[in-house]
Amino acid sequence: MQKALEISGLEKIYQGGFHALKGIDLTVNEGDFFALLGPNGAGKSTTIGVITSLVNKTGGKVKIFGYDIDQDLEKAKSFLGLVPQEFNFNQFESLINILVNQAGYYGVERKEAKKRAEKYLKQLELWDKRDNSARMLSGGMKRRLMIARALMHEPKILILDEPTAGVDIEVRRSMWSFLQDLNKQGITIILTTHYLEEAEMLCRNIAIINQGEIVENTDMKSLLAQLDIETFVLDLAKHKQSVVLDNIAYRQLDHHSLEVDIPKAQSLNKVFAQLSEQGVEVLSMRNKTNRLEALFVGLITHQSNEKAGDLASE
Amino acid sequence: MNNAIALKSILTKEVQRFLRIWVQTLVPPAITISLYFIIFGSLIGSRIGKMGGFDYMSFIVPGLIMMSVITNSYSNVASSFFSAKWQRNIEEMLVAPVPNWVIVAGYVGGGMARGMLVGLIVTFVSLFFVDFQIHNIAVIIITVTLTSAVFALGGLINAVFAGSFDDISIIPTFVLTPLTYLGGVFYSLSLLPDFWYGVSQLNPIVYMVNAFRYGFLGVSDVSLTLSFVVIGTLITVLFTIAMTLISKGVGIRS
Numbered sequence: 001m002q003k004a005l006e007i008s009g010l011e012k013i014y015q016g017g018f019h020a021l022k023g024i025d026l027t028v029n030e031g032d033f034f035a036l037l038g039p040n041g042a043g044k045s046t047t048i049g050v051i052t053s054l055v056n057k058t059g060g061k062v063k064i065f066g067y068d069i070d071q072d073l074e075k076a077k078s079f080l081g082l083v084p085q086e087f088n089f090n091q092f093e094s095l096i097n098i099l100v101n102q103a104g105y106y107g108v109e110r111k112e113a114k115k116r117a118e119k120y121l122k123q124l125e126l127w128d129k130r131d132n133s134a135r136m137l138s139g140g141m142k143r144r145l146m147i148a149r150a151l152m153h154e155p156k157i158l159i160l161d162e163p164t165a166g167v168d169i170e171v172r173r174s175m176w177s178f179l180q181d182l183n184k185q186g187i188t189i190i191l192t193t194h195y196l197e198e199a200e201m202l203c204r205n206i207a208i209i210n211q212g213e214i215v216e217n218t219d220m221k222s223l224l225a226q227l228d229i230e231t232f233v234l235d236l237a238k239h240k241q242s243v244v245l246d247n248i249a250y251r252q253l254d255h256h257s258l259e260v261d262i263p264k265a266q267s268l269n270k271v272f273a274q275l276s277e278q279g280v281e282v283l284s285m286r287n288k289t290n291r292l293e294a295l296f297v298g299l300i301t302h303q304s305n306e307k308a309g310d311l312a313s314e
Numbered sequence: 315m316n317n318a319i320a321l322k323s324i325l326t327k328e329v330q331r332f333l334r335i336w337v338q339t340l341v342p343p344a345i346t347i348s349l350y351f352i353i354f355g356s357l358i359g360s361r362i363g364k365m366g367g368f369d370y371m372s373f374i375v376p377g378l379i380m381m382s383v384i385t386n387s388y389s390n391v392a393s394s395f396f397s398a399k400w401q402r403n404i405e406e407m408l409v410a411p412v413p414n415w416v417i418v419a420g421y422v423g424g425g426m427a428r429g430m431l432v433g434l435i436v437t438f439v440s441l442f443f444v445d446f447q448i449h450n451i452a453v454i455i456i457t458v459t460l461t462s463a464v465f466a467l468g469g470l471i472n473a474v475f476a477g478s479f480d481d482i483s484i485i486p487t488f489v490l491t492p493l494t495y496l497g498g499v500f501y502s503l504s505l506l507p508d509f510w511y512g513v514s515q516l517n518p519i520v521y522m523v524n525a526f527r528y529g530f531l532g533v534s535d536v537s538l539t540l541s542f543v544v545i546g547t548l549i550t551v552l553f554t555i556a557m558t559l560i561s562k563g564v565g566i567r568s
Contacts, residue, residue: 014568046568052409055568074411082409088402097330098406104323105410107316149406 002030004188010060020046022212035203036192043212044192081155091135106153120148140167157188231288234258237281328424347436351443366502376527377499382436387429387462391469392482414560425466454529460545461522467552474565503535
């Protein structure tokens with residue numbers, strides 16, 4: 001499988017001395033749906049900035065489909081489409097002009113650019129607004145406009161920096177579906193997000209970055225397999241008594257719902273047996289979302305504790 | 315081919331921008347210049363008599379056209395490029411495979427387009443006040459084209475360093491306007507005492523205004539060849555500075 005993105009030893013020290021990236025190594029294969037997670041200020045946007053040449057790196061190598069950004073910058077850039085975190089289009093420009101001009105920067109003829117603009121504006125439900133100036137759009141529409149813009153030159157890699165930040169759940173789900181379709185068409189997608197549910201649902205591989213260092217880089221399944229305990233939410237039929245479970249960690253949220261923590265090695269039968277004995281009927285059961293959140297917090301906390309320990313021993 | 319399309323896209327965007335806000339970009343120069351013609355030409359000019367062998371009104375027309383070209387070429391690029399920095403839509407170009415020279419040429423071309431369009435509008439307005447004469451059309455076209463390029467480049471460099479909208483008005487207010495007013499727009503350098511005549515020769519706008527006036531009237535206070543050398547040198551130096559700044563990402567890359 002071809003490597004879409006190879007990063008090695010990436011360093012960034014900003015003017016003023018802030019060491020944002022401390023020797024990052026990362027590889028994303030072609031066709032992957034890749035998540036880059038990290039808390040605020042961890043270095044996600046700086047990494048994306050370097051890849052897309054909006055940030056000058058201090059050291060290290062970045063290759064896009066084998067093209068080194070130090071030697072073949074323009075060729076490397078031609079593979080990338082970027083949806084940045086902040087709105088970065090001319091607010092006074094019409095949607096259609098924003099898209100057609102963007103395509104022009106990549107050498108797409110105006111006639112072809114207009115066709116593509118129509119295609120993506122329709123797909124992203126913005127066609128009716130094509131002649132409006134961009135400032136008239138809602139936040140969700142602006143995010144979709146930036147996705148359409150990033151696709152105008154039909155990139156092989158689409159990088160999205162928190163694309164669903166601040167959009168409502170309905171729009172977010174339609175964006176997820178749109179991104180999944182793009183990925184199925186063969187576009188490599190790299191995503192940063194604060195919504196861990198989003199990463200868990202969409203991405204096959206994941207890297208977690210904290211304080212400018214990669215603290216985990218693996219596939220989603222392996223990462224989730226690291227969870228020792230899973231939490232299930234049971235929806236119960238109406239009953240008056242409190243539930244009592246022996247040797248099982250649980251929390252009764254109300255008379256209708258119960259949360260139970262089940263170690264990986266343990267079967268769920270024990271829970272159901274005890275509930276049956278008490279005459280409690282289970283209507284449905286679901287895995288508690290944000291399983292990734294527990295891991296994420298664990299990894300970040302672990303790294304911070306290690307650093308604090310190192311400092312103390314010095 | 316790709317670079318040509320990219321250049322065309324930037325130019326189109328720039329021209330669309332100043333045409334979209336024509337009330338701010340094209341109308342004010344026409345009004346300002348009409349006032350100059352009425353006050354300095356008709357009211358005061360008639361009492362001044364001849365200047366450089368011509369009616370005062372005829373004498374100042376080339377300088378006033380050039381003043382409009384200079385101001386508009388400069389301010390178009392300064393405000394457009396700074397606005398692109400401020401709204402961050404400059405990133406649209408920076409992430410694309412657009413060579414730096416195309417970015418510079420696109421913005422400068424946009425500034426030149428506005429400068430020369432305003433020049434044409436002002437020339438048209440001047441026809442209401444003065445009989446037009448043209449001595450050498452080639453000199454007029456070359457001078458106005460090169461001069462607008464000089465100031466469009468200047469506007470770009472200003473915008474690169476600007477950190478706020480105030481910063482793009484400092485140079486026009488404190489440098490460009492004084493240099494233009496002292497650049498022989500309203501008087502012949504021959505009126506000046508020797509010392510100030512010498513000092514004026516350090517003002518590059520003197521060469522532009524005089525070369526332009528030569529194209530219309532056939533008279534100039536300075537040598538035409540020297541004028542083109544000065545303008546050519548300025549373009550080379552400013553283009554080199556602009557390319558270096560954009561390549562290093564000054565003000566536009568972290």
